[in-house]
Amino acid sequence: MPTLFDPVRLGALDLPNRIIMAPMTRSRALPDGVPQPYVADYYAQRASAGLILSEAIYVSHMAKGYVRTPGLVTPDHIAGWRKVTDAVHAKGGLIFAQLYHTGRVALPDWLPGAAAPVAPSALKLNGQNKTDDGPKDYVTPRALETGEVSGVAGEFATAARNARSAGFDGVEIHAASGYLIQQFLDPTINTRTDAYGGSIENRARFLLEVVAQVSATIGADRTGIKLSPRIKFNDVQEPDAEAMYPYLAKALDGCGLAYVHGAKQGGYDIHPAFRAAYKGMYLAGAGFTAETGGEMLNWGSANAIVFGKPFLANPDLVRRFREGLSLADADPKTIYWGGEQGFVDYPAAS
Numbered sequence: 001m002p003t004l005f006d007p008v009r010l011g012a013l014d015l016p017n018r019i020i021m022a023p024m025t026r027s028r029a030l031p032d033g034v035p036q037p038y039v040a041d042y043y044a045q046r047a048s049a050g051l052i053l054s055e056a057i058y059v060s061h062m063a064k065g066y067v068r069t070p071g072l073v074t075p076d077h078i079a080g081w082r083k084v085t086d087a088v089h090a091k092g093g094l095i096f097a098q099l100y101h102t103g104r105v106a107l108p109d110w111l112p113g114a115a116a117p118v119a120p121s122a123l124k125l126n127g128q129n130k131t132d133d134g135p136k137d138y139v140t141p142r143a144l145e146t147g148e149v150s151g152v153a154g155e156f157a158t159a160a161r162n163a164r165s166a167g168f169d170g171v172e173i174h175a176a177s178g179y180l181i182q183q184f185l186d187p188t189i190n191t192r193t194d195a196y197g198g199s200i201e202n203r204a205r206f207l208l209e210v211v212a213q214v215s216a217t218i219g220a221d222r223t224g225i226k227l228s229p230r231i232k233f234n235d236v237q238e239p240d241a242e243a244m245y246p247y248l249a250k251a252l253d254g255c256g257l258a259y260v261h262g263a264k265q266g267g268y269d270i271h272p273a274f275r276a277a278y279k280g281m282y283l284a285g286a287g288f289t290a291e292t293g294g295e296m297l298n299w300g301s302a303n304a305i306v307f308g309k310p311f312l313a314n315p316d317l318v319r320r321f322r323e324g325l326s327l328a329d330a331d332p333k334t335i336y337w338g339g340e341q342g343f344v345d346y347p348a349a350s
């Protein structure tokens, strides 16, 4: 059975090892969504990962959900990300862009014309989002018209094309964390009565349309998808996850994707469900150590392991795992704030 340090082929890519860097929002973009120049250094420092999954990147101006997050919409965005992908490739690394639409998580503050955010249904998220003027209550979103939904799926495809123009090796569709795609999956958030609501097939339709449109645009073999059933975030409940995710495993099985990335972050264990029903490459994430990740590979329960928090303060995580070196802890104060501090200044092990 393979170890973390064995190569693996994911779709069109040959990875040198099975240690994947998780997508992690770090909020280091300019107000217009262009990544700061030093973002290239941050990712290049982590280029020894088998594959880097970028922080979540918004697919359209209506998709932006947080301050200082980056986009892949404008020529300036593409040029900004080109510096990042060039820096990663110069170090021999591979990088996918994680693409998302935040749906009802967005505040009008960031949306064109201070519009209401869009979502499957006009149901407000509880709580507050952080702005530079302090926390603000979420707002009631506008329910997308039936005729608009395919166009929103098309925004993912356009952003995927932009990602390839920016030099990314592929994209990961973000169908996790209670953002727009997962908002469609969850019947407590999606109360539609049209072809996108009600039955499991209908609630999964938007996700599968995004997969189809992105795959048709850049190739399924450069497209992955992340799922996090029942994650305790953004009011996700998914009472029928036990039926929805096996359905998705079967539906995605025929799509020829580079991989499915499952994060176990709630009260539903996606790993056995996908391993049983999904024959393609499966990446297991959330809560793994070198030891438990190695065990997953050894059991044949996943083809590669995704590590998030361990990569924050350990740019040379692959080497530290290989040599059994100790791991540094990240400073929680600078995870989402601090510019270069707490971002590009974590040293490699001596």
Ligand SMILES: Cc1cc2nc3c(=O)[nH]c(=O)nc-3n(C[C@H](O)[C@H](O)[C@H](O)COP(=O)(O)O)c2cc1C
Pocket: 022, 023, 024, 025, 026, 054, 055, 056, 098, 174, 176, 177, 226, 263, 285, 286, 287, 288, 306, 307, 308, 309, 310, 335
């Ligand atoms: C600082 C931070 C930011 C994150 N941002 C994202 C994100 O942009 N997209 C995403 O899919 N998950 C995001 N996550 C979740 C991680 O990708 C991962 O699933 C989670 O941290 C669990 O893995 P771990 O235990 O190895 O950290 C984030 C996690 C952290 C710690």
